[in-house]
Amino acid sequence: MMPALSAPETEFDSRVLHLIQQQGWTVLTIPEDPEGPGFAFTVGLWANDQHPELIMVGQPLDVMERTLSAACQAIHGGQRRWRDGDVTPGVLDGLLCQFVAVPEPAYRDYLEYALWLYGDQVFPALQCVWADAQGRFPWHPDAPGTLREQQPVLDRVSRTPPD
Numbered sequence: 001m002m003p004a005l006s007a008p009e010t011e012f013d014s015r016v017l018h019l020i021q022q023q024g025w026t027v028l029t030i031p032e033d034p035e036g037p038g039f040a041f042t043v044g045l046w047a048n049d050q051h052p053e054l055i056m057v058g059q060p061l062d063v064m065e066r067t068l069s070a071a072c073q074a075i076h077g078g079q080r081r082w083r084d085g086d087v088t089p090g091v092l093d094g095l096l097c098q099f100v101a102v103p104e105p106a107y108r109d110y111l112e113y114a115l116w117l118y119g120d121q122v123f124p125a126l127q128c129v130w131a132d133a134q135g136r137f138p139w140h141p142d143a144p145g146t147l148r149e150q151q152p153v154l155d156r157v158s159r160t161p162p163d
Helices: 011-023 045-049 061-076 104-110 112-118 145-150
Strands: 026-030 039-043 053-057 087-092 095-101 125-130
Touching: 011 026, 026 061, 039 061, 039 112, 045 053, 045 061, 053 061, 061 087, 061 125, 087 125, 104 112
Parallel strands: 053 125
Antiparallel strands: 026 039, 039 053, 087 095, 095 125
16 A cells, blocks of 8 residues: 655646556656756655665666666566665666665755655665676776766765755
């Protein structure tokens, strides 16, 4: 049974809630801005599948939307579930990906819409972190600095400094 979600306040909210009711989830994209790279994230996975919401950072918006949509279809269809630490080559065009738990302090910078949607309900989230063509993740000592800049790992960084 789907938990109660916030009531729509705008036409955009109504469209998002309709998509969640229709397919069980949707993917929202946020373009790059002066504070950081673009990103995409899911809403509805936790409500409908009790699966952590997913977020991806630093790829083109259409690639992230397509990648997360395919992951959501697999989750919603019961074929796949990911946990913190899982590594897989089958998510992003053959690149190695690892799912990493997103700490709650990063939610306000990256998952604000999901926070609004779920209200006071606690929900988990996983970042789909992708490796470069040589299989190096951003935390690898030999990873290029551009990989770290393009794809901040949310358990290590926040877009806004703490108060």
